[in-house]
Amino acid sequence: MQATDGVRVYEPAACLADFRRLCIGVLPATEEAHHMLVTFLGTAASEGYPNAFCACGNCREARSLGGSSLRKRSSALIDGELLIDLGPDLMAAAQIHATPLDRIRYCLQTHHHEDHLDPAHFLSRSAYCGVTTAPVLEFYASSPSLARIAAALQRHAPDGALTGPEAEQKLNVRIRQVASGQTFEVGPYRVTSIAATHAPEAMLFLIEREGRRLFYATDTGPLAEDAWRMLAAASGPIHAVALDHTFGDGERSTGHLNADQFIEQVTRMRAMGLLAGDARVYAHHLAHHSNPSHPALTRRATARGYDVAYDGLSVLV
Structure with a gap:
Protein backbone atom coordinates (compact mmCIF):
# COMPACT_ATOMS: atom_id res chain seq x y z
CA MET A 1 0.00 0.00 0.00
CA GLN A 2 1.16 3.51 -0.80
CA ALA A 3 -0.32 6.52 1.02
CA THR A 4 -0.47 9.99 -0.46
CA ASP A 5 -2.33 12.38 1.82
CA GLY A 6 -5.97 11.21 2.04
CA VAL A 7 -6.06 8.91 -0.97
CA ARG A 8 -4.50 5.49 -0.54
CA VAL A 9 -3.37 3.41 -3.49
CA TYR A 10 -3.48 -0.36 -3.18
CA GLU A 11 -1.66 -2.85 -5.34
CA PRO A 12 -4.05 -5.66 -6.35
CA ALA A 13 -2.29 -8.38 -4.34
CA ALA A 14 -2.00 -6.20 -1.25
CA CYS A 15 -5.65 -5.19 -1.17
CA LEU A 16 -7.23 -8.48 -2.23
CA ALA A 17 -7.96 -9.73 1.31
CA ASP A 18 -9.55 -6.44 2.37
CA PHE A 19 -11.45 -6.27 -0.89
CA ARG A 20 -12.88 -9.76 -0.37
CA ARG A 21 -13.89 -8.88 3.20
CA LEU A 22 -15.59 -5.77 1.88
CA CYS A 23 -17.43 -7.82 -0.74
CA ILE A 24 -19.00 -9.98 1.96
CA GLY A 25 -19.69 -7.05 4.24
CA VAL A 26 -17.22 -7.74 7.03
CA LEU A 27 -14.53 -5.14 6.44
CA PRO A 28 -13.51 -3.94 9.91
CA ALA A 29 -14.85 -0.53 10.83
CA THR A 30 -12.13 2.13 10.67
CA GLU A 31 -11.86 5.84 10.15
CA GLU A 32 -11.64 5.02 6.42
CA ALA A 33 -14.85 2.98 6.25
CA HIS A 34 -16.66 5.80 4.44
CA HIS A 35 -14.11 5.87 1.60
CA MET A 36 -15.05 4.30 -1.72
CA LEU A 37 -12.94 1.41 -2.99
CA VAL A 38 -12.52 1.92 -6.73
CA THR A 39 -11.11 -0.89 -8.87
CA PHE A 40 -10.15 -0.35 -12.49
CA LEU A 41 -11.28 -3.47 -14.35
CA GLY A 42 -10.04 -2.18 -17.70
CA THR A 43 -8.10 0.90 -18.78
CA ALA A 44 -7.69 0.63 -22.55
CA ALA A 45 -9.39 2.37 -25.44
CA SER A 46 -11.70 0.55 -27.83
CA GLU A 47 -9.19 -1.90 -29.34
CA GLY A 48 -7.51 -3.04 -26.12
CA TYR A 49 -3.80 -2.72 -25.38
CA PRO A 50 -1.98 -4.42 -26.96
CA ASN A 51 -4.25 -4.59 -29.97
CA ALA A 52 -4.29 -8.30 -30.82
CA PHE A 53 -3.92 -7.52 -34.52
CA CYS A 54 -1.13 -4.97 -34.16
CA ALA A 55 2.66 -5.32 -34.27
CA CYS A 56 3.58 -1.70 -33.52
CA GLY A 57 6.39 -0.97 -31.07
CA ASN A 58 4.02 -0.20 -28.21
CA CYS A 59 2.06 -3.42 -28.66
CA ARG A 60 5.20 -5.53 -28.92
CA GLU A 61 6.63 -3.96 -25.78
CA ALA A 62 3.38 -4.44 -23.87
CA ARG A 63 3.37 -8.14 -24.77
CA SER A 64 6.98 -8.45 -23.66
CA LEU A 65 6.46 -6.62 -20.36
CA GLY A 66 3.06 -8.06 -19.48
CA GLY A 67 1.57 -7.05 -16.13
CA SER A 68 0.33 -3.48 -15.92
CA SER A 69 1.08 -2.88 -19.61
CA LEU A 70 -1.73 -5.29 -20.59
CA ARG A 71 -5.02 -3.42 -20.70
CA LYS A 72 -8.60 -4.53 -21.24
CA ARG A 73 -11.32 -2.20 -22.42
CA SER A 74 -12.39 0.35 -19.85
CA SER A 75 -14.73 -0.24 -16.93
CA ALA A 76 -14.58 0.24 -13.16
CA LEU A 77 -16.10 -1.14 -9.98
CA ILE A 78 -16.91 0.74 -6.77
CA ASP A 79 -17.26 -1.05 -3.43
CA GLY A 80 -17.96 -4.32 -5.18
CA GLU A 81 -21.52 -3.21 -5.95
CA LEU A 82 -21.51 -0.27 -8.38
CA LEU A 83 -20.26 -0.98 -11.89
CA ILE A 84 -19.36 1.70 -14.41
CA ASP A 85 -19.95 0.37 -17.93
CA LEU A 86 -21.20 -3.09 -18.80
CA GLY A 87 -18.22 -3.59 -21.09
CA PRO A 88 -17.17 -6.50 -23.31
CA ASP A 89 -14.16 -7.53 -21.18
CA LEU A 90 -15.94 -7.94 -17.84
CA MET A 91 -15.74 -11.73 -17.78
CA ALA A 92 -11.98 -11.68 -18.35
CA ALA A 93 -11.52 -8.92 -15.79
CA ALA A 94 -13.45 -10.81 -13.12
CA GLN A 95 -11.32 -13.90 -13.68
CA ILE A 96 -7.92 -12.24 -14.00
CA HIS A 97 -8.33 -9.93 -11.01
CA ALA A 98 -10.21 -12.39 -8.76
CA THR A 99 -13.05 -9.90 -8.61
CA PRO A 100 -16.45 -11.61 -8.70
CA LEU A 101 -19.31 -9.50 -9.97
CA ASP A 102 -22.08 -11.43 -8.24
CA ARG A 103 -22.82 -8.59 -5.79
CA ILE A 104 -23.37 -5.85 -8.33
CA ARG A 105 -26.58 -3.97 -7.64
CA TYR A 106 -26.06 -0.85 -9.73
CA CYS A 107 -24.57 0.03 -13.09
CA LEU A 108 -23.89 3.46 -14.57
CA GLN A 109 -23.54 3.30 -18.35
CA THR A 110 -21.48 6.11 -19.88
CA HIS A 111 -22.62 5.55 -23.47
CA HIS A 112 -23.61 3.02 -26.09
CA HIS A 113 -20.34 2.37 -27.95
CA GLU A 114 -19.39 -1.30 -28.29
CA ASP A 115 -16.22 -1.04 -26.22
CA HIS A 116 -18.30 0.12 -23.25
CA LEU A 117 -21.54 -1.83 -23.60
CA ASP A 118 -22.10 -5.54 -24.24
CA PRO A 119 -25.83 -6.34 -23.98
CA ALA A 120 -25.08 -10.08 -23.71
CA HIS A 121 -24.18 -9.55 -20.04
CA PHE A 122 -27.87 -9.08 -19.25
CA LEU A 123 -28.34 -12.72 -20.21
CA SER A 124 -25.16 -13.88 -18.46
CA ARG A 125 -26.41 -12.67 -15.07
CA SER A 126 -29.98 -13.95 -15.48
CA ALA A 127 -31.77 -17.28 -15.13
CA TYR A 128 -31.28 -17.70 -18.87
CA CYS A 129 -27.68 -18.67 -18.02
CA GLY A 130 -28.50 -20.42 -14.76
CA VAL A 131 -27.91 -17.45 -12.44
CA THR A 132 -30.60 -17.32 -9.76
CA THR A 133 -28.91 -15.59 -6.81
CA ALA A 134 -27.67 -12.30 -8.30
CA PRO A 135 -29.37 -9.18 -6.92
CA VAL A 136 -31.64 -7.19 -9.18
CA LEU A 137 -29.50 -4.81 -11.25
CA GLU A 138 -30.52 -1.17 -11.31
CA PHE A 139 -29.21 -0.05 -14.69
CA TYR A 140 -28.84 3.68 -15.37
CA ALA A 141 -28.37 4.58 -19.02
CA SER A 142 -29.23 7.03 -21.78
CA SER A 143 -31.78 6.52 -24.52
CA PRO A 144 -29.20 5.45 -27.16
CA SER A 145 -27.74 2.85 -24.79
CA LEU A 146 -31.17 1.44 -24.01
CA ALA A 147 -32.07 1.35 -27.70
CA ARG A 148 -28.95 -0.66 -28.47
CA ILE A 149 -29.69 -3.12 -25.67
CA ALA A 150 -33.31 -3.52 -26.78
CA ALA A 151 -32.23 -4.26 -30.34
CA ALA A 152 -29.70 -6.85 -29.19
CA LEU A 153 -32.10 -8.58 -26.79
CA GLN A 154 -35.25 -8.30 -28.87
CA ARG A 155 -36.30 -11.91 -28.53
CA HIS A 156 -35.86 -11.79 -24.75
CA ALA A 157 -37.83 -8.55 -24.25
CA PRO A 158 -41.43 -8.47 -25.50
CA ASP A 159 -41.88 -5.85 -28.22
CA GLY A 160 -38.30 -4.75 -27.61
CA ALA A 161 -39.35 -3.10 -24.33
CA LEU A 162 -36.86 -3.41 -21.49
CA THR A 163 -38.90 -1.51 -18.93
CA GLY A 164 -41.94 -3.78 -18.73
CA PRO A 165 -42.36 -6.12 -15.76
CA GLU A 166 -42.00 -9.29 -17.87
CA ALA A 167 -38.70 -8.25 -19.42
CA GLU A 168 -37.34 -6.91 -16.14
CA GLN A 169 -38.18 -10.18 -14.41
CA LYS A 170 -36.61 -12.32 -17.13
CA LEU A 171 -33.43 -10.23 -17.21
CA ASN A 172 -33.28 -9.54 -13.45
CA ALA A 196 -19.36 14.29 -22.28
CA THR A 197 -17.87 15.78 -25.43
CA HIS A 198 -18.07 12.53 -27.33
CA ALA A 199 -21.00 10.55 -28.74
CA PRO A 200 -24.57 11.90 -28.58
CA GLU A 201 -25.88 11.62 -25.01
CA ALA A 202 -22.59 10.21 -23.66
CA MET A 203 -22.22 10.92 -19.96
CA LEU A 204 -19.55 11.43 -17.33
CA PHE A 205 -20.36 10.74 -13.68
CA LEU A 206 -19.61 12.62 -10.47
CA ILE A 207 -20.14 9.97 -7.80
CA GLU A 208 -20.43 10.86 -4.12
CA ARG A 209 -20.70 8.73 -1.01
CA GLU A 210 -20.60 10.18 2.49
CA GLY A 211 -18.68 13.26 1.43
CA ARG A 212 -16.13 11.52 -0.82
CA ARG A 213 -16.27 12.20 -4.57
CA LEU A 214 -15.00 10.50 -7.71
CA PHE A 215 -15.24 12.14 -11.13
CA TYR A 216 -15.29 9.39 -13.74
CA ALA A 217 -14.61 11.18 -17.01
CA THR A 218 -14.19 8.95 -20.03
CA ASP A 219 -14.94 9.00 -22.89
CA THR A 220 -14.66 12.73 -23.53
CA GLY A 221 -12.85 15.51 -25.29
CA PRO A 222 -12.37 18.93 -23.67
CA LEU A 223 -15.29 19.61 -21.35
CA ALA A 224 -18.01 22.00 -22.48
CA GLU A 225 -18.83 25.07 -20.41
CA ASP A 226 -22.05 23.48 -19.14
CA ALA A 227 -19.98 20.63 -17.75
CA TRP A 228 -17.68 23.05 -15.96
CA ARG A 229 -20.69 24.83 -14.46
CA MET A 230 -22.06 21.54 -13.14
CA LEU A 231 -18.73 20.63 -11.58
CA ALA A 232 -18.51 24.06 -9.97
CA ALA A 233 -21.98 23.57 -8.48
CA ALA A 234 -21.01 20.30 -6.75
CA SER A 235 -21.51 20.11 -3.01
CA GLY A 236 -17.81 19.71 -2.25
CA PRO A 237 -14.35 19.01 -3.64
CA ILE A 238 -13.44 16.04 -5.83
CA HIS A 239 -11.06 13.52 -4.28
CA ALA A 240 -10.16 11.46 -7.37
CA VAL A 241 -10.51 11.85 -11.13
CA ALA A 242 -10.31 9.13 -13.79
CA LEU A 243 -9.86 11.17 -16.97
CA ASP A 244 -9.70 10.31 -20.66
CA HIS A 245 -6.10 10.07 -21.95
CA THR A 246 -6.87 8.22 -25.18
CA PHE A 247 -4.56 10.02 -27.57
CA GLY A 248 -1.57 10.56 -25.27
CA ASP A 249 1.25 11.94 -27.41
CA GLY A 250 -0.99 12.03 -30.49
CA GLU A 251 -2.93 14.87 -32.07
CA ARG A 252 -5.52 16.99 -30.31
CA SER A 253 -9.09 15.75 -30.61
CA THR A 254 -12.62 16.94 -30.02
CA GLY A 255 -13.97 13.56 -28.84
CA HIS A 256 -11.06 12.37 -26.70
CA LEU A 257 -8.05 13.95 -24.96
CA ASN A 258 -4.36 13.84 -25.70
CA ALA A 259 -1.80 14.45 -22.95
CA ASP A 260 -1.70 18.22 -23.43
CA GLN A 261 -5.50 18.47 -23.39
CA PHE A 262 -5.55 16.23 -20.32
CA ILE A 263 -3.21 18.62 -18.51
CA GLU A 264 -5.33 21.59 -19.59
CA GLN A 265 -8.46 20.02 -18.08
CA VAL A 266 -6.71 19.20 -14.82
CA THR A 267 -5.14 22.65 -14.62
CA ARG A 268 -8.56 24.23 -14.96
CA MET A 269 -10.01 21.93 -12.30
CA ARG A 270 -7.32 23.06 -9.89
CA ALA A 271 -7.66 26.72 -10.83
CA MET A 272 -11.41 26.55 -10.17
CA GLY A 273 -10.84 24.91 -6.78
CA LEU A 274 -12.69 21.76 -7.81
CA LEU A 275 -10.09 19.32 -6.50
CA ALA A 276 -9.33 18.50 -2.88
CA GLY A 277 -5.78 19.21 -1.81
CA ASP A 278 -5.02 15.49 -1.73
CA ALA A 279 -6.87 14.65 -4.96
CA ARG A 280 -5.33 12.08 -7.30
CA VAL A 281 -5.84 12.28 -11.07
CA TYR A 282 -5.55 9.11 -13.16
CA ALA A 283 -4.99 8.82 -16.89
CA HIS A 284 -7.58 6.36 -18.18
CA HIS A 285 -8.83 4.88 -21.50
CA LEU A 286 -5.44 4.55 -23.17
CA ALA A 287 -4.92 3.80 -26.87
CA HIS A 288 -1.94 1.71 -27.98
CA HIS A 289 -1.03 3.99 -30.87
CA SER A 290 -0.60 7.10 -28.72
CA ASN A 291 0.52 5.93 -25.27
CA PRO A 292 3.70 3.95 -24.46
CA SER A 293 3.85 0.94 -22.15
CA HIS A 294 2.85 1.46 -18.53
CA PRO A 295 6.34 2.06 -17.06
CA ALA A 296 7.22 4.64 -19.71
CA LEU A 297 3.85 6.38 -19.48
CA THR A 298 4.08 6.45 -15.69
CA ARG A 299 7.45 8.21 -15.88
CA ARG A 300 5.99 10.85 -18.18
CA ALA A 301 2.89 11.28 -16.04
CA THR A 302 4.84 11.56 -12.79
CA ALA A 303 6.92 14.36 -14.29
CA ARG A 304 3.70 16.20 -15.13
CA GLY A 305 1.96 15.59 -11.81
CA TYR A 306 -0.58 12.85 -12.44
CA ASP A 307 -0.98 9.07 -12.17
CA VAL A 308 -1.74 6.33 -14.68
CA ALA A 309 -4.47 3.78 -14.01
CA TYR A 310 -3.88 0.15 -14.87
CA ASP A 311 -6.03 -2.96 -14.89
CA GLY A 312 -6.56 -4.29 -11.37
CA LEU A 313 -5.51 -1.07 -9.62
CA SER A 314 -7.64 -0.45 -6.53
CA VAL A 315 -7.70 2.90 -4.74
CA LEU A 316 -9.51 4.17 -1.68
CA VAL A 317 -11.11 7.48 -2.58
Whole structure:
Protein backbone atom coordinates (compact mmCIF):
# COMPACT_ATOMS: atom_id res chain seq x y z
CA MET A 1 0.00 0.00 0.00
CA GLN A 2 1.16 3.51 -0.80
CA ALA A 3 -0.32 6.52 1.02
CA THR A 4 -0.47 9.99 -0.46
CA ASP A 5 -2.33 12.38 1.82
CA GLY A 6 -5.97 11.21 2.04
CA VAL A 7 -6.06 8.91 -0.97
CA ARG A 8 -4.50 5.49 -0.54
CA VAL A 9 -3.37 3.41 -3.49
CA TYR A 10 -3.48 -0.36 -3.18
CA GLU A 11 -1.66 -2.85 -5.34
CA PRO A 12 -4.05 -5.66 -6.35
CA ALA A 13 -2.29 -8.38 -4.34
CA ALA A 14 -2.00 -6.20 -1.25
CA CYS A 15 -5.65 -5.19 -1.17
CA LEU A 16 -7.23 -8.48 -2.23
CA ALA A 17 -7.96 -9.73 1.31
CA ASP A 18 -9.55 -6.44 2.37
CA PHE A 19 -11.45 -6.27 -0.89
CA ARG A 20 -12.88 -9.76 -0.37
CA ARG A 21 -13.89 -8.88 3.20
CA LEU A 22 -15.59 -5.77 1.88
CA CYS A 23 -17.43 -7.82 -0.74
CA ILE A 24 -19.00 -9.98 1.96
CA GLY A 25 -19.69 -7.05 4.24
CA VAL A 26 -17.22 -7.74 7.03
CA LEU A 27 -14.53 -5.14 6.44
CA PRO A 28 -13.51 -3.94 9.91
CA ALA A 29 -14.85 -0.53 10.83
CA THR A 30 -12.13 2.13 10.67
CA GLU A 31 -11.86 5.84 10.15
CA GLU A 32 -11.64 5.02 6.42
CA ALA A 33 -14.85 2.98 6.25
CA HIS A 34 -16.66 5.80 4.44
CA HIS A 35 -14.11 5.87 1.60
CA MET A 36 -15.05 4.30 -1.72
CA LEU A 37 -12.94 1.41 -2.99
CA VAL A 38 -12.52 1.92 -6.73
CA THR A 39 -11.11 -0.89 -8.87
CA PHE A 40 -10.15 -0.35 -12.49
CA LEU A 41 -11.28 -3.47 -14.35
CA GLY A 42 -10.04 -2.18 -17.70
CA THR A 43 -8.10 0.90 -18.78
CA ALA A 44 -7.69 0.63 -22.55
CA ALA A 45 -9.39 2.37 -25.44
CA SER A 46 -11.70 0.55 -27.83
CA GLU A 47 -9.19 -1.90 -29.34
CA GLY A 48 -7.51 -3.04 -26.12
CA TYR A 49 -3.80 -2.72 -25.38
CA PRO A 50 -1.98 -4.42 -26.96
CA ASN A 51 -4.25 -4.59 -29.97
CA ALA A 52 -4.29 -8.30 -30.82
CA PHE A 53 -3.92 -7.52 -34.52
CA CYS A 54 -1.13 -4.97 -34.16
CA ALA A 55 2.66 -5.32 -34.27
CA CYS A 56 3.58 -1.70 -33.52
CA GLY A 57 6.39 -0.97 -31.07
CA ASN A 58 4.02 -0.20 -28.21
CA CYS A 59 2.06 -3.42 -28.66
CA ARG A 60 5.20 -5.53 -28.92
CA GLU A 61 6.63 -3.96 -25.78
CA ALA A 62 3.38 -4.44 -23.87
CA ARG A 63 3.37 -8.14 -24.77
CA SER A 64 6.98 -8.45 -23.66
CA LEU A 65 6.46 -6.62 -20.36
CA GLY A 66 3.06 -8.06 -19.48
CA GLY A 67 1.57 -7.05 -16.13
CA SER A 68 0.33 -3.48 -15.92
CA SER A 69 1.08 -2.88 -19.61
CA LEU A 70 -1.73 -5.29 -20.59
CA ARG A 71 -5.02 -3.42 -20.70
CA LYS A 72 -8.60 -4.53 -21.24
CA ARG A 73 -11.32 -2.20 -22.42
CA SER A 74 -12.39 0.35 -19.85
CA SER A 75 -14.73 -0.24 -16.93
CA ALA A 76 -14.58 0.24 -13.16
CA LEU A 77 -16.10 -1.14 -9.98
CA ILE A 78 -16.91 0.74 -6.77
CA ASP A 79 -17.26 -1.05 -3.43
CA GLY A 80 -17.96 -4.32 -5.18
CA GLU A 81 -21.52 -3.21 -5.95
CA LEU A 82 -21.51 -0.27 -8.38
CA LEU A 83 -20.26 -0.98 -11.89
CA ILE A 84 -19.36 1.70 -14.41
CA ASP A 85 -19.95 0.37 -17.93
CA LEU A 86 -21.20 -3.09 -18.80
CA GLY A 87 -18.22 -3.59 -21.09
CA PRO A 88 -17.17 -6.50 -23.31
CA ASP A 89 -14.16 -7.53 -21.18
CA LEU A 90 -15.94 -7.94 -17.84
CA MET A 91 -15.74 -11.73 -17.78
CA ALA A 92 -11.98 -11.68 -18.35
CA ALA A 93 -11.52 -8.92 -15.79
CA ALA A 94 -13.45 -10.81 -13.12
CA GLN A 95 -11.32 -13.90 -13.68
CA ILE A 96 -7.92 -12.24 -14.00
CA HIS A 97 -8.33 -9.93 -11.01
CA ALA A 98 -10.21 -12.39 -8.76
CA THR A 99 -13.05 -9.90 -8.61
CA PRO A 100 -16.45 -11.61 -8.70
CA LEU A 101 -19.31 -9.50 -9.97
CA ASP A 102 -22.08 -11.43 -8.24
CA ARG A 103 -22.82 -8.59 -5.79
CA ILE A 104 -23.37 -5.85 -8.33
CA ARG A 105 -26.58 -3.97 -7.64
CA TYR A 106 -26.06 -0.85 -9.73
CA CYS A 107 -24.57 0.03 -13.09
CA LEU A 108 -23.89 3.46 -14.57
CA GLN A 109 -23.54 3.30 -18.35
CA THR A 110 -21.48 6.11 -19.88
CA HIS A 111 -22.62 5.55 -23.47
CA HIS A 112 -23.61 3.02 -26.09
CA HIS A 113 -20.34 2.37 -27.95
CA GLU A 114 -19.39 -1.30 -28.29
CA ASP A 115 -16.22 -1.04 -26.22
CA HIS A 116 -18.30 0.12 -23.25
CA LEU A 117 -21.54 -1.83 -23.60
CA ASP A 118 -22.10 -5.54 -24.24
CA PRO A 119 -25.83 -6.34 -23.98
CA ALA A 120 -25.08 -10.08 -23.71
CA HIS A 121 -24.18 -9.55 -20.04
CA PHE A 122 -27.87 -9.08 -19.25
CA LEU A 123 -28.34 -12.72 -20.21
CA SER A 124 -25.16 -13.88 -18.46
CA ARG A 125 -26.41 -12.67 -15.07
CA SER A 126 -29.98 -13.95 -15.48
CA ALA A 127 -31.77 -17.28 -15.13
CA TYR A 128 -31.28 -17.70 -18.87
CA CYS A 129 -27.68 -18.67 -18.02
CA GLY A 130 -28.50 -20.42 -14.76
CA VAL A 131 -27.91 -17.45 -12.44
CA THR A 132 -30.60 -17.32 -9.76
CA THR A 133 -28.91 -15.59 -6.81
CA ALA A 134 -27.67 -12.30 -8.30
CA PRO A 135 -29.37 -9.18 -6.92
CA VAL A 136 -31.64 -7.19 -9.18
CA LEU A 137 -29.50 -4.81 -11.25
CA GLU A 138 -30.52 -1.17 -11.31
CA PHE A 139 -29.21 -0.05 -14.69
CA TYR A 140 -28.84 3.68 -15.37
CA ALA A 141 -28.37 4.58 -19.02
CA SER A 142 -29.23 7.03 -21.78
CA SER A 143 -31.78 6.52 -24.52
CA PRO A 144 -29.20 5.45 -27.16
CA SER A 145 -27.74 2.85 -24.79
CA LEU A 146 -31.17 1.44 -24.01
CA ALA A 147 -32.07 1.35 -27.70
CA ARG A 148 -28.95 -0.66 -28.47
CA ILE A 149 -29.69 -3.12 -25.67
CA ALA A 150 -33.31 -3.52 -26.78
CA ALA A 151 -32.23 -4.26 -30.34
CA ALA A 152 -29.70 -6.85 -29.19
CA LEU A 153 -32.10 -8.58 -26.79
CA GLN A 154 -35.25 -8.30 -28.87
CA ARG A 155 -36.30 -11.91 -28.53
CA HIS A 156 -35.86 -11.79 -24.75
CA ALA A 157 -37.83 -8.55 -24.25
CA PRO A 158 -41.43 -8.47 -25.50
CA ASP A 159 -41.88 -5.85 -28.22
CA GLY A 160 -38.30 -4.75 -27.61
CA ALA A 161 -39.35 -3.10 -24.33
CA LEU A 162 -36.86 -3.41 -21.49
CA THR A 163 -38.90 -1.51 -18.93
CA GLY A 164 -41.94 -3.78 -18.73
CA PRO A 165 -42.36 -6.12 -15.76
CA GLU A 166 -42.00 -9.29 -17.87
CA ALA A 167 -38.70 -8.25 -19.42
CA GLU A 168 -37.34 -6.91 -16.14
CA GLN A 169 -38.18 -10.18 -14.41
CA LYS A 170 -36.61 -12.32 -17.13
CA LEU A 171 -33.43 -10.23 -17.21
CA ASN A 172 -33.28 -9.54 -13.45
CA VAL A 173 -32.96 -5.81 -14.08
CA ARG A 174 -34.70 -2.51 -13.42
CA ILE A 175 -34.09 0.06 -16.12
CA ARG A 176 -33.57 3.70 -15.12
CA GLN A 177 -33.34 6.02 -18.11
CA VAL A 178 -31.23 9.08 -17.33
CA ALA A 179 -29.72 11.95 -19.26
CA SER A 180 -26.92 14.41 -18.66
CA GLY A 181 -27.64 17.25 -16.29
CA GLN A 182 -29.40 15.15 -13.66
CA THR A 183 -28.59 14.34 -10.05
CA PHE A 184 -30.06 11.13 -8.67
CA GLU A 185 -29.66 8.62 -5.87
CA VAL A 186 -28.14 5.22 -6.65
CA GLY A 187 -28.38 3.22 -3.44
CA PRO A 188 -25.94 4.90 -1.02
CA TYR A 189 -24.41 7.00 -3.80
CA ARG A 190 -25.39 10.40 -5.10
CA VAL A 191 -24.64 10.67 -8.81
CA THR A 192 -24.55 13.67 -11.11
CA SER A 193 -24.53 12.91 -14.83
CA ILE A 194 -22.53 15.40 -16.88
CA ALA A 195 -22.50 15.67 -20.66
CA ALA A 196 -19.36 14.29 -22.28
CA THR A 197 -17.87 15.78 -25.43
CA HIS A 198 -18.07 12.53 -27.33
CA ALA A 199 -21.00 10.55 -28.74
CA PRO A 200 -24.57 11.90 -28.58
CA GLU A 201 -25.88 11.62 -25.01
CA ALA A 202 -22.59 10.21 -23.66
CA MET A 203 -22.22 10.92 -19.96
CA LEU A 204 -19.55 11.43 -17.33
CA PHE A 205 -20.36 10.74 -13.68
CA LEU A 206 -19.61 12.62 -10.47
CA ILE A 207 -20.14 9.97 -7.80
CA GLU A 208 -20.43 10.86 -4.12
CA ARG A 209 -20.70 8.73 -1.01
CA GLU A 210 -20.60 10.18 2.49
CA GLY A 211 -18.68 13.26 1.43
CA ARG A 212 -16.13 11.52 -0.82
CA ARG A 213 -16.27 12.20 -4.57
CA LEU A 214 -15.00 10.50 -7.71
CA PHE A 215 -15.24 12.14 -11.13
CA TYR A 216 -15.29 9.39 -13.74
CA ALA A 217 -14.61 11.18 -17.01
CA THR A 218 -14.19 8.95 -20.03
CA ASP A 219 -14.94 9.00 -22.89
CA THR A 220 -14.66 12.73 -23.53
CA GLY A 221 -12.85 15.51 -25.29
CA PRO A 222 -12.37 18.93 -23.67
CA LEU A 223 -15.29 19.61 -21.35
CA ALA A 224 -18.01 22.00 -22.48
CA GLU A 225 -18.83 25.07 -20.41
CA ASP A 226 -22.05 23.48 -19.14
CA ALA A 227 -19.98 20.63 -17.75
CA TRP A 228 -17.68 23.05 -15.96
CA ARG A 229 -20.69 24.83 -14.46
CA MET A 230 -22.06 21.54 -13.14
CA LEU A 231 -18.73 20.63 -11.58
CA ALA A 232 -18.51 24.06 -9.97
CA ALA A 233 -21.98 23.57 -8.48
CA ALA A 234 -21.01 20.30 -6.75
CA SER A 235 -21.51 20.11 -3.01
CA GLY A 236 -17.81 19.71 -2.25
CA PRO A 237 -14.35 19.01 -3.64
CA ILE A 238 -13.44 16.04 -5.83
CA HIS A 239 -11.06 13.52 -4.28
CA ALA A 240 -10.16 11.46 -7.37
CA VAL A 241 -10.51 11.85 -11.13
CA ALA A 242 -10.31 9.13 -13.79
CA LEU A 243 -9.86 11.17 -16.97
CA ASP A 244 -9.70 10.31 -20.66
CA HIS A 245 -6.10 10.07 -21.95
CA THR A 246 -6.87 8.22 -25.18
CA PHE A 247 -4.56 10.02 -27.57
CA GLY A 248 -1.57 10.56 -25.27
CA ASP A 249 1.25 11.94 -27.41
CA GLY A 250 -0.99 12.03 -30.49
CA GLU A 251 -2.93 14.87 -32.07
CA ARG A 252 -5.52 16.99 -30.31
CA SER A 253 -9.09 15.75 -30.61
CA THR A 254 -12.62 16.94 -30.02
CA GLY A 255 -13.97 13.56 -28.84
CA HIS A 256 -11.06 12.37 -26.70
CA LEU A 257 -8.05 13.95 -24.96
CA ASN A 258 -4.36 13.84 -25.70
CA ALA A 259 -1.80 14.45 -22.95
CA ASP A 260 -1.70 18.22 -23.43
CA GLN A 261 -5.50 18.47 -23.39
CA PHE A 262 -5.55 16.23 -20.32
CA ILE A 263 -3.21 18.62 -18.51
CA GLU A 264 -5.33 21.59 -19.59
CA GLN A 265 -8.46 20.02 -18.08
CA VAL A 266 -6.71 19.20 -14.82
CA THR A 267 -5.14 22.65 -14.62
CA ARG A 268 -8.56 24.23 -14.96
CA MET A 269 -10.01 21.93 -12.30
CA ARG A 270 -7.32 23.06 -9.89
CA ALA A 271 -7.66 26.72 -10.83
CA MET A 272 -11.41 26.55 -10.17
CA GLY A 273 -10.84 24.91 -6.78
CA LEU A 274 -12.69 21.76 -7.81
CA LEU A 275 -10.09 19.32 -6.50
CA ALA A 276 -9.33 18.50 -2.88
CA GLY A 277 -5.78 19.21 -1.81
CA ASP A 278 -5.02 15.49 -1.73
CA ALA A 279 -6.87 14.65 -4.96
CA ARG A 280 -5.33 12.08 -7.30
CA VAL A 281 -5.84 12.28 -11.07
CA TYR A 282 -5.55 9.11 -13.16
CA ALA A 283 -4.99 8.82 -16.89
CA HIS A 284 -7.58 6.36 -18.18
CA HIS A 285 -8.83 4.88 -21.50
CA LEU A 286 -5.44 4.55 -23.17
CA ALA A 287 -4.92 3.80 -26.87
CA HIS A 288 -1.94 1.71 -27.98
CA HIS A 289 -1.03 3.99 -30.87
CA SER A 290 -0.60 7.10 -28.72
CA ASN A 291 0.52 5.93 -25.27
CA PRO A 292 3.70 3.95 -24.46
CA SER A 293 3.85 0.94 -22.15
CA HIS A 294 2.85 1.46 -18.53
CA PRO A 295 6.34 2.06 -17.06
CA ALA A 296 7.22 4.64 -19.71
CA LEU A 297 3.85 6.38 -19.48
CA THR A 298 4.08 6.45 -15.69
CA ARG A 299 7.45 8.21 -15.88
CA ARG A 300 5.99 10.85 -18.18
CA ALA A 301 2.89 11.28 -16.04
CA THR A 302 4.84 11.56 -12.79
CA ALA A 303 6.92 14.36 -14.29
CA ARG A 304 3.70 16.20 -15.13
CA GLY A 305 1.96 15.59 -11.81
CA TYR A 306 -0.58 12.85 -12.44
CA ASP A 307 -0.98 9.07 -12.17
CA VAL A 308 -1.74 6.33 -14.68
CA ALA A 309 -4.47 3.78 -14.01
CA TYR A 310 -3.88 0.15 -14.87
CA ASP A 311 -6.03 -2.96 -14.89
CA GLY A 312 -6.56 -4.29 -11.37
CA LEU A 313 -5.51 -1.07 -9.62
CA SER A 314 -7.64 -0.45 -6.53
CA VAL A 315 -7.70 2.90 -4.74
CA LEU A 316 -9.51 4.17 -1.68
CA VAL A 317 -11.11 7.48 -2.58
